[in-house]
Amino acid sequence: MSEFDNRSPEDVEYGLYLPYHLARAGMVDDLCDLLTDFEFIEYKLSLLLSQSLIEDYDLALQSEIQISEDKKDCLKAIQGAIRLSAHILDRDKTQLAGQLLGRLLFHDSPEIQAMLEQAKQWDSTPWLRPLTASLTPPGGSLFRTLTGHTAEVTAVAVTPDERFIISASQDKTLNVWNLETGSQLFTLRSHQDWVTAVAVTPDGQCVISASQDKTLKLWNLMTGREIYTLVGHQDGVIAVAVTPNGRSAVSASQDKTLKVWDLKTGLELFTLVGHQDGVTAVAVTPDGQCVISASSSLEQNLKVWNLESRVELLVLQGHTGPVRAIAVTPDNKRVVSASADKTLKVWDLSSGAELFTLLNNHTREIYAVAVTPDGRQAVSASLDHTLKIWNLESGVELTTLHGHSAAVTSVAMVPNGKWLVSASVDKTIKIWDLKSKPEQISLSRRKNQMTSVLEISDKQFAVLDSQNKIPKVGDLTSGAKFDILHGQTDSITAVAVTPDGRLAVSASQDAILKLWDLESGIVLASFNGDGWFRACAFAQDGMTIIASDKLEQTHFLHIEGV
Template sequence: MNSFIQEDSTYILHLPYHLAKASMGEELCKLLTDFDFINYKTTTLSSQSLIEDYDLAQISNIQIPKKQKESLKLIQATINLSKHVLDDDKKQLAGQLLGRLLSFEIPEIQTMLEQAKQHQQKEPWLRPLTSSLTPPGEPLLRTLTGHNNWVTTAAITPDGDKFVSASEDATVKIWNLTSGSVINTLTGHNNSINAVAITPDGKKIISASDDKTLKIWNLETGEELLTIIGHTKSIRTVAIHPDGEIFISGSTDNSLKVWDIQTGQELHTFIGHGNSINSVEIEPSGKIFVSASDDKTVKIWDLQTGKVLHDLIGHSGSVMTVAITPDGNRVVSGSRDNTLKIWDLHTGKELHTVTEHIGSVMAVAITPNGKQAITGSNSALLNIWDLETGAKLNTLDSHTLFVNAIAITPDGKKAISASSDMTLKVWDLQAEVCTLTIHRDWIKAVTITADGKLAVSASDDQTLKVWDVETGKKLHTLTGHTGHVNSVVTTPDSKLAISASDDRSLKVWDLDSGVELCTYDEHCDAGEALAITPDGQNIISDGKSETIKVYNLSNGIELLTIENVYSIAKIAVTPDGKQVISTSQNKNFKIWDLQSGIELHNFTGHTAWVNAVAIAPDGKLAISASNDYTLKIWDLQTREELHTLAGHSYWIWAVAVCPNGKFLVSGSWDRSLKVWDLQTRNLVASFIGESEIDAVAISPDGMTIVAGERSGRLHFLRLEGFDKFRTQFHVT
């Protein structure tokens, strides 16, 4: 229903009457207009203003028909999910709406999407062909960005209106939970902040840092009130007493310290753990506290005497997190041994062990009713568990790196997770999970067959999937690898796919049937890099001991070994089949002769890893993608660097050139896919996904782009308006 429109080259947000009329009906539009919901005048608004407008429409006295009201809620939820994208780039609205709402067969929604597409036609854009983004109605409500390093911790104020986060970027941020906006950013620590806690009255924040200090802040003003020094090493955890007068900190110096909140005076030091202390929690009565350590134990302490009441022994790895139920009867601990243990606080007896946790348990939080625990893992998942039975109730899957902390709102309806992927996410704990991800893990590679009909994706979930490019529908799932599948190519006749895996095998698949035809074992080392010669006869892969190996596809016989190839990331073959390029983690890439194996040139210029390279169809240019956030265009004949493309804000892991040589596409860990005009070097269009983009392929007609994410999502996008853009800039 809403649209960003272009006026004097400025993108603005409003609700045009004709759009609302098309999607809601004329009578409803008139009613909303009377309440100034539909804005005839062009005014600059934010995505938050739009969200609040939808709130107004739903809580007003207007008698909105049920179906239209459902549509309003879906669109509002979609804007919420996309707010972090739209706040950075309003041009993304149409793509975000289509990517999240295409699957909803609701006339009002579909009409709105058609209108959004029409408005977007004013300039080039990437149009989603499938619903590849998280839809409304799922547990995920919002993604919050703002920290520029791992987010390590989060805490919610007692009234549930605000929350606090901290990061390895050495900042503390205070957020409005309803709007998702940053209220204040607190600076003062000079190293990573590992923990924050909020006083029971909601007035102060305590932060603990790798700089060996604790700081106390005024939550309302952001003023630093105290800096406390006493620990001799990093401070990993902090907990505030229910009376708000004292707090406890735990450090890698193996000690726990009790402090006066008003003065910062050290009151007690407790020694007992034999290694770093990762987590501390105070029991609701305030008489007992619990600590967890790298020494694989949990200890229950008497706060007044400093005596250890119980040693909870049973974990076989570092205990990373601990929580106490609201009734003060149970302790829940999470460990690097991939288990969650539930203990009786008073006896120290182990009650349950949850063994089906995937990955190390990095964080745990208990719902206010004491019935469930939510855990965060280094597998990037959140899991919800029944504390009585130990059964898993739900899995929340949207982060792409470690989940370091979880906080639950006082009403138990929402949770906030903090992750190493530099985001925080807000979850609806009452919503059901219904989305099936494309792959269950990181998509490492995608390719499109020469006839443009099929796409193949390769994933860390040990599978490949074959897709219809036109419809985006899955045709086959290819199983057989026992390790991460890192790369895939297809033969020029579009009949076969070849995959490379961590299991050190190459597999050949029939694309029509999805059947595995043969396996070449021990033919690759890490299985990171793979290419096929233009004639389809030979496979090129990374080999053992930093080599490139060339094999005959039909019989697997080794034809050539290229020595002294350092730390290969990706490889690409020139269109004439005579040379191969290998990218590297040592900031350069090299070109080799495929007949002799001789190094022809070492390209230098990047300042960080070179992750990928693409070669123009005429063989004259190479485009490299790097962790230095840039792409570089090179002349393959003169070996000169021609241009640097800057625009991504994080590592670039994928690049592909259109078969007609007019544009290139890059995918980055900043979650963006960018289209660049190869002749003018201008940025043409972009699309923002849910997570890091690691794989990109372009169809032979140059119209469809397929991109794979670390989240396991696969985007099918159509580039529209590019030729119009080139005409505008007088490019032939």
């Protein structure tokens, strides 16, 4: 029994805020001991959300607290592991031990290894214990994952004051998030079809969303209320941008037009006509004088328009596939375009000349691009599940960011240049630390040869009903088939059954492995990976699960407490 159990209400409250009291009293050693005590971490998480724990580590890491560099590294690693798992732990607190082991087993800190030994003894419920460090470790570029949408996340934007993230989704909603804590604040609902794009006004007070329902909507970000619906397009609206003065918005549509709107009145000002196919992207130059638009398969080019005269100034030609996204450097001199031809091109805005092409290092089409606030780097997002960072002076790829388990659809820079936010078909938003040190631990990205495994005992079989997200279990002797395993929230990719027919494990595109008791049909334990699982099997001992995920990691998990 934990020393934190069976406390009075007064002691419970004191215990929850014990790190604050220790920091205030200058009891640094006691504070560090507490924050490396698994029992305390588990106790606090059982009563509060993970952000409260994350903030406890900030107390110990503040500049006025004098601790050794080794202890700082230790506390940062634990804090980072909790932050990387926060979206999981806030939903399923029983995964704490498994998440810490999966992210920190590699760490050589004696304090961390002692904490992990404590975690291995946790026995409150059955759980799946990682035998290897197969989850993304702390200390790398990936900082936090946000979950909450029920369908693909199509677009993301950040407010100028760096306080909020706004995400758009095929679930027809926009979610507003606290950038610092990762908490979902509220949801904007009103669109009748999936939301394709989102932009924020320069004062950070309003959000403009675009949708396949042929409309745009202007929202008050402070109240969450809809201000106007902008009606006029004859087909789905694919992209939207706001002028630097915040007075107008420019929308791009599959109806082959761009429309310019007065944000004060919600009225259409004028329409730009000239594209021969649906308009897929739009950007406004930092000086507010020009609009740059791109079209899809027929033209494969960009157009530059004078916003005041409404005249087409330039056509930028060179891509061999549809142009998906546009960004302009802060100095107003260059345009960066992203295309289905797997390339980025950099153009001179004054002449329309192509300056150079960023080589097709992506293996699938590029869907989004952003430029850092200093104009020195570009970030591309691709259907190949990765983001790449490029030097805009040399055209050289600097690094690749792995973490999404499906196509990356949108990318936005935080104004301070330190953070990057991405959105994906995997239904997540990820926050990346662009100033992080190179990862000290590189998880091997093996090409797994595992395919869906179907284990058959002498009495039972397991098959997949992927469309209905339900594994089916039946009896071979009677031929009866019945649905009993309900619980996955996305398509099932694999099922395996133990040799004795007592347990089953299911793998799913919701990135969760579930262990089932086949007699009762209940879930005994769950384990979240960083990407959706595509295969699973039991080892011969019937107590070890082997699973592979879309990020090319292989997980070895021992069943505890069963």
